[in-house]
């Protein structure tokens with residue numbers, strides 16, 4: 001079994017929130033990590049903080065998941081820095097929540113292009129390297145990939161789609177030695193949808209809890225594959 005401190009991960013959207021938490025957990029285990037953000041400044045700021053964690057090394061790349069070319073460049077920079085790619089965490093995501101009567105085509109496209117097509121692009125760009133490394137593809141979907149609710153037509157469509165996508169590629173790739181898991185969290189204390197994390201978020205899943213989950217998945221015996229994981233806060237919001 002490969003050791004964690006011999007692995008390299010690429011995390012899309014690692015500048016804050018869940019992606020940042022997963023990066024921190026992997027770095028503590030000695031994984032070398034590349035994070036991406038839409039902006040180089042946000043990536044650099046996160047790298048400055050993450051680089052104090054170690055022993056893994058971290059780099060930050062400006063790359064928009066909505067562009068296939070940008071994802072190809074992110075993979076190339078990861079390979080240039082660390083020489084291999086074992087783990088792709090397709091995490092970058094956005095949410096627009098509006099009644100279908102007011103949801104705009106721009107909001108629809110940003111949601112689908114980021115949360116669904118963006119995952120396809122990042123996996124497609126990583127495919128060769130993941131095959132070489134007999135690697136692991138983890139997508140961060142949502143409980144909104146199985147539970148629908150009002151105002152979430154675009155978000156539900158993107159996350160239902162992402163769960164189906166990840167399960168189908170899992171069947172395509174498992175005989176090639178590549179593991180695929182979709183993690184479907186409920187409420188997480190992050191910056192999602194312009195939220196500012198605060199003390200009232202203590203009941204929510206914390207990003208580092210999902211980081212621990214990713215580490216546990218990587219430590220799972222190679223013969224066993226948790227392919228779809230629902231995860232929720234153990235208690236509801238405190239009133």
Ligand SMILES: NC(=O)c1ccc[n+]([C@@H]2O[C@H](COP(=O)([O-])OP(=O)(O)OC[C@H]3O[C@@H](n4cnc5c(N)ncnc54)[C@H](OP(=O)(O)O)[C@@H]3O)[C@@H](O)[C@H]2O)c1
Pocket residue numbers: 012013014015016017018019036037038039042043063064065066091092093094095114115118140141142143184185186187188189190191192193194
């Ligand atoms: N928070 C929750 O309750 C929750 C629950 C279930 C699932 N999720 C899912 O978890 C994932 C992470 O969200 P989060 O909660 O951590 O939100 P967040 O704190 O807002 O972080 C989102 C991350 O995605 C990046 N990002 C957004 N659009 C991007 C693009 N086009 N290209 C590259 N990076 C992009 C952001 O980077 P920049 O802004 O720096 O570009 C940021 O690093 C999303 O897929 C979300 O749907 C969240």
